[in-house]
Amino acid sequence: MKSHEYDKIFSKFTGVEGDLIPLLIQIQERDGYISPEAIRRVARFLKISENQIYGVATFYPKFRFEEPGKKTIKVCMGTACHVRGGKFLAEAVGWHFGISIGQKTPDNRLDFQRATCLGCCTLGPVVQIDEKIHPRMMVTQLMQMLREHE
Ligand code: FES
Structure with missing residues (x-):
């Protein structure tokens, strides 16, 4: 996903920690998975650590972190x-x-x-x-x- 596409998604949110799951859902809907780049950008946007994001997201089996097959x-x-x-x-x-x-x-x-x-x-x-x-x-x-x- 390109930088402006992240900005478009982020513009729908206020940047509080409670935005994490809905944000990840939107990113996954868009890309089919959550890339390391997406994690970095979300961490910056929400001002939380990447580890915190992985910690929460891996709790939900619906999230995937590797690119899906064709x-x-x-x-x-x-x-x-x-x-x-x-x-x-x-x-x-x-x-x-x-x-x-x-x-x-x-x-x-x-x-x-x-x-x-x-x-x-x-x-x-x-x-x-x-x-x-x-x-x-x-x-x-x-x-x-x-x-x-x-
Ligand atoms: S479609 Fe409902 S159990 Fe398979």
Whole structure:
């Protein structure tokens, strides 16, 4: 993010410590993650230490501190999807790419995430690739799709 884009975000806040979480949310919405540069700028703006920011932000699993992969696959592990085989879908992705949930491929092509519920439980098990929801997913079908995304 460029300097003036940070300024634009900061202009919506007064610079008090209570602005920290909403600020980080906006930065992550904009960039997909919170970079070391963003932490430095927020620390300066709120007049708190970078360590304080990490201390608070790492408490929230929603925040991520590394750049996401180019394509994101989210396997829903919510209860409804889990009982319909979501776990097997997650294992299939893991085997195929040799990564675990929360990791990305070394070439930065794919980001592997879990979701707690994608809001369409009756269609489970559900997988989301970028913005698109894929309902009633089966392992064979998912493997086919993963090959197409290679
Ligand atoms: S539990 Fe998977 S969509 Fe709700």
